[in-house]
Amino acid sequence: MSGHPFGLLEQSEEDALHTARLLNVEERPFARVSKRLLGKDSLLRTSAQLPTPPPDESEADQEQERQKKEQERRQWREDVMLDFALLESTFIRIQFLKDSNEKERQRYATEKTKILETAQAVRDNTAELRVQLEEAQKTLTLRKEYDVLAEKITNNRMLKPRDEQRANLEKLNAEIADLENEGEEYEQTWVERREQFDNIMAAGKQMLRVIRGEKDEPEKDETMDDGEEREDGEATKENSRMGTPGPDMGGEDDEVNSKRSRGPSQGTGANTPAAGDAPTPDIGDTVPAPAEKPMDTDMMEAGETPQPAPVSELEEGEAAEDSAEEGEHMDVT
Known part of the structure; x- marks a missing residue:
């Protein structure tokens, strides 16, 4: 008799057997059927010893005994059918449970993927919000400094109202425009005087x-x-x-x-020109x-x-x- 080679299973196979094992509640219908069919009281088993010869009985007793055995067989048959029906329902329930478990595992894997993606998105969003928070803090600090400077400026009593400052600016702009026009006039006058001077110099040289x-x-x-x-x-x-x-x-x-x-x-001893005349x-x-x-x-x-x-x-x-x-x-x- 050759022995069957039994070896150690891998961890994944052991986990698969562990998850696919039958529970105690699920083994009861199968154990009940096997006990009903293979038990010592089963009608399918033949006795190893010959039965003792029955005593001499009347036909009425034999008929009664025969009816009793038929009743027992009928009852045993009904019990076996019930056990098989229970075993069948157990198989159906196990199959449904297996399908449901597979669906649940798939749903769990999908939800796990979604949860991981959501967690990564939350991490990225948190990092971005942290950067925005740092920028907002810097902006807040800068605005506080500006507020301090603005408060110093607005609380200064030396400052004048905006309308007065605007009027002064307009006045300064008008003065600047007048000075520019005057500068252009002086430039034109200077050019004319230079031409006159050149003409006088040319006449003198001649x-x-x-x-x-x-x-x-x-x-x-x-x-x-x-x-x-x-x-x-x-x-x-x-x-x-x-x-x-x-x-x-x-x-x-x-x-x-x-x-x-x-x-x-x-x-x-010539007369010198007057103070108001041009030199x-x-x-x-x-x-x-x-x-x-x-x-x-x-x-x-x-x-x-x-x-x-x-x-x-x-x-x-x-x-x-x-x-x-x-x-x-x-x-x-």
Whole structure:
């Protein structure tokens, strides 16, 4: 006889057997049927010993005994049928219970999934609400600080009402607009005065050119009458003297500069303009007076040799020329 190999079951199989086991209440119908069919009082079992011969009885007794056995068989049959009906109902109830349990397990799994999803959503919502709470707390703190500052501002007695402040702002805006318009007018006036000044300067320079031309013509006529025998020596001497001034020339330059710094008004005694009149530009200050060097250069270009003069005569001539130029400048103004 080969033995059946029984081994240890896995944990999942043991759990399945444990959940599928029959309870004591469910085993009773099966045990009752098996006891009814296989018990020692069962009619299906045959006795191992022959029955004792019955005593001599009458036919009435035998008939009564036979009816009694038929009654017992009929009763046993009814009991067996009832036991099988109970077992069948038990099987049906177990099947229904199993189906119901499966449905409940499925419903429980579905509800578990929903509960887990809801819990996760609640966690996410809680985290989001926590972030919103932190932002709201920061906003509340900032608003409290603003409230403190606003309270300090509103409780300040130095502040004026809104209407008065609005009127002051409008007044300031109007003043700003007036100042801007005035600035534009001043700019236009300044441009016009600058143009007038440029025109006056141009006219003064033109007059100086005319006066300088009239002054140079007699001098050129006088120098043209001189001889040309000392042309080379005098030209070389004049060029060297133009490049390197002598010691006496410094005194002359200082005298000329002092006269120019005094101005034509002091030299000629001309009337000064009134305080309310516009200042007239001094042509002598803006345009330098013609010196001896340009005239000498013009004479050299014309091929004429200037007449040498002593240093004292040159100084007197330059002083006279400066006084004449001051007078000319004054006449121009």
